[in-house]
Amino acid sequence: MRVLITGAGRLGTQIARVLSAARNDVTLVEHDEDRVAQLGDLPRVRVVTGDACDPELLEHAGVLACDLVVAATGCDEDNLVISLLAKRRFDVARVAARVNEAENAWLFDQRWGVDVAVPAATPLVSLIEEATGATDTVALLRLSKAGVEVMETAITEESRAAGRQLGEIVLPPGTVVATVVRDGRPTVPHPEVRLLPGDELLLVSHEATEQEVHAAFQ
CATH class of the missing domain: 3.40.50.720 (NAD(P)-binding Rossmann-like Domain)
Incomplete structure (x- = not known):
């Protein structure tokens, strides 16, 4: 928007x-x-x-x-x-x-x-x-006030995370995956979820930078 x-x-x-x-x-x-x-x-x-x-x-x-x-x-x-x-x-x-x-x-x-x-x-x-x-902006507002950054990353054909299970990805300290959006629908981010090109991940962190999150998946 x-x-x-x-x-x-x-x-x-x-x-x-x-x-x-x-x-x-x-x-x-x-x-x-x-x-x-x-x-x-x-x-x-x-x-x-x-x-x-x-x-x-x-x-x-x-x-x-x-x-x-x-x-x-x-x-x-x-x-x-x-x-x-x-x-x-x-x-x-x-x-x-x-x-x-x-x-x-x-x-x-x-x-x-x-x-x-x-x-x-x-x-x-x-x-x-x-x-x-x-x-859903309510949750974003509360997170931002608490000093937690909300970030997003997309999986492409070239992403090194493509085809891997979420649990195999080493995330930066203080970072969690909030949801995996696939075909426009959010899904629970179980460790067994295999990441596919086109997936979008919403993450929250109180320590990591966007560059560190990007490096974990791309």
């Missing part, structure tokens, strides 16, 4: 971390250059500096290819303008907007292009669930 998030405050950056960990294509837009400079490392997140209320900036950020826009700035007026542009001008399929001031909640509806309006008091987990329409 391609996601564009506007506002790189605590909320926007947390959403970006969780959705990028779930292997979504994430772009984060922030107008404050100082805040952008303080973001630090956001793996797999593209950061664009500029005003998300500017249609040209949104287009430059890739809104035309997005499946989801999350307006998460600290200003309700900006979130409404961003939502309206995303829905009416760029025809984004799903638009979620954060409502900062309760008295403005009545504005956040289809008239302004908002599919999902999320009050400020809503927990982050619920916001992400409602915005994406997914429930």
Whole structure:
């Protein structure tokens, strides 16, 4: 899923971390250059500096290819303008907007292009669930807060793990296989499962890097 998030405050950056960990294509837009400079490392997140209320900036950020826009700035007026542009001008399929001031909640509806309006008091987990329409992000969020990295690797014809049983693979320390996805269906990762080209593995680790996980299977 391609996601564009506007506002790189605590909320926007947390959403970006969780959705990028779930292997979504994430772009984060922030107008404050100082805040952008303080973001630090956001793996797999593209950061664009500029005003998300500017249609040209949104287009430059890739809104035309997005499946989801999350307006998460600290200003309700900006979130409404961003939502309206995303829905009416760029025809984004799903638009979620954060409502900062309760008295403005009545504005956040289809008239302004908002599919999902999320009050400020809503927990982050619920916001992400409602915005994406997914429930498995809850587990991802909890893992990320606990300092556990969620990673994915795919088995190809060239992978040295192809044809081998899962139990034969030496994993990096602190790493476990959460599931093996085959033909679009998750399966229990028993040690006897023989890995086949096309399999996708979801792993969690609190120590290993993506490079170490890649080396174990590829």
